[in-house]
Amino acid sequence: MKRVFLMVLDSVGIGEMPDAAQYGDAGSNTLAAASKSPYFSMPHMQELGLFNIDGVTCRPAVEHPSAAFARMTELSKGKDTTIGHWEIAGIASPKPLPTYPNGFPQDLLAEFSRRVGRKVLCNRPYSGTEVIKDYGKEHVETGALIVYTSADSVFQIAAHEAVVPVEELYRDCRIARELLTGEHSVGRVIARPFTGEYPNYVRTKNRHDFSLLPPGTTMLDQLSENGFDVIAIGKIYDIFAGRGITKAIRTGGNDEGIARAIEWTKRDFQGLCFINLVDFDMLYGHRNDVEGYAKGLTTVDRAIPEILAGLRDGDLLMITADHGCDPSTPSTDHSREYTPWIIAGPNVKAGTNLGTLPTFADIGATILDFFGVPQKITGTSQLGNIITKSF
Structure with a gap:
């Protein structure tokens, strides 16, 4: 029985992308902003390798990280939740979705x-x-x-x-x-x-x-079509308009999302448990609440040992984000940032630095490869670089 737990820390970007200025986001760094708060404490994510990722300097790197890790580049033209999640699941969007700075017609x-x-x-x-x-x-x-x-x-x-x-x-x-x-x-x-x-x-x-319905095939579609479970926790169901999802669990916020994720580590299923923790974006980023953001990250970090303890031989835990939302800038909107990708589990090659990858879609491609599903999405599988054996 093979399981992947994919947790999206909604809006936890790790620094401006090269084109950030085109989006009005020059200088944005969500993780660094939160790290300046006295409430920020992420020793477990530090141990996994969060601060070993390219360009992440807000806390010291560790000598021997226990996970594999990468810095993810958004290939799509955009910086919102929908496009970010679609790209994680294998759809790159060549043009941004419409916005209305002057209101709707x-x-x-x-x-x-x-x-x-x-x-x-x-x-x-x-x-x-x-x-x-x-x-x-x-x-x-x-x-x-x-x-x-x-x-x-x-x-x-x-x-x-x-x-x-x-x-x-x-x-x-x-x-x-x-x-x-x-x-x-x-x-x-x-x-x-x-x-x-x-x-x-x-x-x-x-x-x-x-x-909006995804405009093409996603990792979720491919998994469910091939008989795998796709369990959506939080707003994942809404983001994908329900498509490709076999079970949806709505949550009232981060605490409930973490609790449901821990519950599913104790359950038998074959496939993907896809979790979104929305409070970082909704409650803290958009409200420029640095201290709230830091407290939220600390809360997630404290849950990491229990989540890892629930992993079985062959399981993978992946932690990433969909965009940034720097709570320290004058803007209350999303920011165009790189995102982290942490891959942990009993059979992960500890300390593997995948460097800076060209698209979030490598996550979806890697998951499909892990389950042996022929890929029909954008992205390149990194599976051979991160696990010690096949199952």
């Missing part, structure tokens, strides 16, 4: 408003916490939906749960998803419900993403 919003039966407020790039502070009162008084975006390819709809029931908000998001096609094929339509009284509105955990 009025004819599109007019049709959306007609179909949902409600007017629209805002229609600008906005912080998710600030938009409900600034528009929440008018929304509650009028019932109009708060529609906003960000630097990412997203169409976000915020509504008070007492004004627009959650299921109605989800229906409205599905309508938006149907409309957002062709040149307006945004990566995600996101339901952003909130509760509370003015001015103290708070977002709830009933967020739901309605993603």
Whole structure:
């Protein structure tokens, strides 16, 4: 029985890519920013080799890392969750998904408003916490939906749960998803419900993403088509619009995601357990919360020994990220950064430095190779470089 646990630390970038300035991200380094906090402590990831990765200098490298590791380059043109995860799973995106720095076209919003039966407020790039502070009162008084975006390819709809029931908000998001096609094929339509009284509105955990279907074959498709389990923990199901996934477990945040991952190390299955830990991005990166980011990384690090203890002979644990979101820069948006790839397990060649790899898709290619599935995706398998024997 062979298992891979692939954990995405959402937005934990490790330094600017050469083209970062083109994205407005010169100087971004998410991991380094978090490491400056007194709450930052990652001794277990340090032992695995996190600080031995090319260009990672915010903590000392260790002489004998216990894992294999690499610095991953994003081949796709973008820096968002959808494109990052798609590339991990084997799809490189040659052009970025559409963004709307000036808001969405009025004819599109007019049709959306007609179909949902409600007017629209805002229609600008906005912080998710600030938009409900600034528009929440008018929304509650009028019932109009708060529609906003960000630097990412997203169409976000915020509504008070007492004004627009959650299921109605989800229906409205599905309508938006149907409309957002062709040149307006945004990566995600996101339901952003909130509760509370003015001015103290708070977002709830009933967020739901309605993603664009991947435009080609992914690692998930290939695994499930060949009879392997693909277990999605956290927002993985949403990112891939459910495609290629055999079991989905939704979570309320990092703590629950870590707990579910540990649970699955104790279960029998044959295939991939794909985990996304979203709090780094949603709670800390986008809110420029350096201390929260550092605490989150420390929490993950403390769980590493228990996750490793659950690995069986032949299992692999892979830890990576999908983009950056430096909490120390003026921007509250994602940043164009390299990402880490840590590969650990009983049969991994400890201390192997794969250097700087050209695409996140090498992760998906390596996983397919591990399971003996002929590759139909972008990327090059690194399996022969990282494990000591075949199974």
